[in-house]
């Protein structure tokens with residue numbers, strides 16, 4: 001497992017080793033022995049299926065005391081994953097990063113507390129699995145609007161499919177203080 005830092009402290013790209021043979025391949029997605037300090041207690045594993053290329057989900061987070069650590073992996077198809085820094089007092093507050101996760105590249109992204117998360121599918125029939133350290137707590141859900149000018153996000157492809165909820169997420173309000 002190869003673990004790479006990103007522009008955000010605590011956000012890592014994890015590259016698994018695919019052991020290929022005639023049958024296909026085997027990879028370890030999470031291995032606490034190799035992840036060292038990254039050791040969240042995941043309590044929920046999610047599967048997200050996206051029919052169409054250009055499907056956008058996000059940008060989501062949960063407010064305290066239910067903030068989540070997430071590990072996100074694309075197991076079929078391809079996505080561009082987007083992470084926005086919401087940590088108050090961070091030098092990179094409201095900055096974002098994007099990383100391509102595909103069924104071929106064996107990469108996943110680890111996102112700790114303090115970030116919003118979303119993704120755009122780059123292929124049809126794209127499946128993700130992701131691991132959460134907190135239970136889904138709908139009354140502590142938070143979201144950012146992808147088109148919020150404060151975020152300056154430019155996706156590599158147009159959004160074709162988005163939920164009404166995500167489309168109508170308000171832009172950041174003046175009383176928002178980050179996480």
Ligand SMILES: Cc1cn([C@H]2C[C@H](O)[C@@H](COP(=O)(O)OP(=O)(O)O[C@H]3O[C@@H](C)C(=O)[C@@H](O)[C@H]3O)O2)c(=O)[nH]c1=O
Nearest residue numbers: 044046048057058059060061117118119135136163165
């Ligand atoms: C996220 C979630 C949703 N649900 C339900 C609520 C709703 O009926 C249905 C669809 O929910 P949503 O529209 O919120 O699903 P979705 O937009 O896919 O939400 C996800 O987006 C990505 C970007 C993330 O990072 C995730 O943490 C999660 O917020 O599934 C659960 O039961 N458990 C969960 O953990």
